[in-house]
C-alpha cells in the first residue's frame with residue numbers, strides 16, 4: 008500500500024470520536040464500533056458508537072445552532088460557506104476517495120471518478136440555491152398584503168447507507184444547509200469514516216458549530232433514537248423498505264416528523280429488437296456491475312425482446328467473464344469487494360434461491376476466493392437467464408452484482424413486466440425508434456427513465472422513486488421541497 012494509505016491508517020489507530028457541536032466528542036456510554044476493510048476482512052478503524060444520550064446531545068447542538076448562529080446567517084453567507092465546503096472536498100478528493108475505497112470495498116477509480124466529484128458538485132449546486140429561495144405575493148381578497156416565505160424545516164435527522172457513504176451524506180446535508188436547516192447525520196455502522204470527515208470539513212469551511220453533527224451507530228440504537236427524538240423535525244433516509252417502515256412507525260408514535268425516503272429498486276432495462284446491442288451491452292454491464300451492484304438504481308432486470316436475447320446475453324456474459332475482480336486499490340480492478348460478510352451472504356442467498364426456483368446460471372454465481380481474495384468479500388459477476396417475472400430474483404432487490412435476464416415479445420408485455428414489482432426507482436429503454444422511446448418512457452412507473460443510457464446523475468436532476476421506492480426527490484430544485492415549508496404572512500394595509 009502507498010504512503011497515503013499508510014498515513015490514513017495511522018490516523019485511525021485511535022478510536023474516532025463522534026462529531027458533535029463542532030468538536031470531537033467521545034460517546035457517553037463508551038461503546039465502540041469496529042469498521043472493516045471488506046477487501047481484506049481486517050479491522051480498518053474503531054469509531055465511537057452513538058447511543059440515545061449522544062443522539063440527544065447532537066440534537067440539542069443542532070437545535071441550538073438553528074435558533075442561534077445558523078438562524079442568523081444570511082442566505083449570501085450560506086452560499087459562500089457551502090461553496091467553501093465544495094472547495095475543501097475537492098482539495099481532499101484523493102484522501103477521501105481512498106478512505107471510501109478502503110471502507111466500502113468499491114474500487115478507488117469508482118470513488119475518485121464517481122463519488123467524490125459528485126460530493127463537491129452537490130455542494131456547489133445547492134450553494135447557488137441559498138440566495139434564490141423566495142416566496143411569492145398572493146393576490147388575496149381585500150386590503151391585505153399576503154405573502155409567503157420559504158422557511159427551513161428545522162433540525163433534520165439524516166440516515167444514510169453504506170453504498171455511497173459520503174455521496175449520500177452530501178446529497179442530504181447540502182440542500183438542508185442551503186435552506187437554513189441544521190442536521191444530525193447518522194452514517195451506516197459499516198462506513199462512518201468519510202461522513203465524520205465531512206463534519207470536520209464543514210467546520211473548516213466556517214460553518215458554525217452545531218449545524219452539522221455526525222453520529223455513527225447501529226440502526227436499531229442510534230438510528231431509532233434519532234427517528235424517535237421529539238425535537239427532530241424531519242428525517243431523510245436512504246436504505247431498505249424494512250427500515251423505512253420502522254421510521255414511519257417512529258414518526259407516528261412520537262411527533263409526526265416529516266419523512267423523505269429513498270428505498271432502492273428493481274430497475275428494468277428494456278431492450279427492443281431495433282436497439283444497438285453493443286451499446287445496450289455496455290450500459291447493461293455498467294448498470295449492474297458498477298459499485299459491485301450495490302446501487303439503488305442498478306439495472307438488475309434486463310428485459311430483452313426474445314429475438315435479441317441470446318445475442319445480448321452472449322455479449323454481456325463475455326464482458327462479465329473478462330471483468331477483473333479484486334483489490335479495490337488497484338487501478339485495473341473493475342469489481343471490488345461487497346461491503347460486508349453479511350451482505351455477501353445475503354447475495355449468495357439470493358443466488359441459491361434463484362437456482363432453486365429454476366433460473367439458469369449463465370456465468371458467475373460463486374464467492375471469489377482466488378488468492379488473497381479469500382480474505383475479503385468478493386463475488387463473481389453473475390448473470391441468470393430464464394428468469395420469470397414471479398421469481399424472487401425478478402422481484403427482490405439483491406444489492407449485489409447479480410443480473411436477472413427476462414424476455415418479452417411485444418411492447419405491452421415489456422411494460423407490464425417492467426412495472427410488475429413493488430418498486431419504481433429507475434428504468435431504461437433501448438431502441439432506435441424515437442417515438443417508441445418516448446411512448447414507453449411515459450408508461451414506465453419510475454422516478455427516472457434513461458433512454459439508450461444508464462445511471463445519468465446530476466446535482467440539478469431530481470432523483471427518487473415512484474411507489475415503494477420512496478417519497479420525495481433528492482437533487483435539483485425538487486430537493487428544496489424536502490427542506491423548506493411555506494409560511495404565509497397576512498398584513499392589512501387599509
Ligand code: NAD
Nearest residue numbers: 167168194195226230231246247250253270271303404406
Ligand atoms: P438498512 O435500511 O438497515 O440501513 C440503512 C441505514 O439505516 C443505516 O444507516 C442503518 O444503520 C439505518 N437503520 C437501520 N435500522 C434502523 C432503524 N430501525 N431506525 C433508524 N435507522 C436504521 O439497510 P441494510 O440492512 O444496511 O441493507 C439491507 C438492504 O437494504 C440491502 O440489501 C439493499 O437491498 C437495501 N439498501 C438500499 C439502499 C439504497 O440506496 N436505497 C442502500 C442500502 C441498502
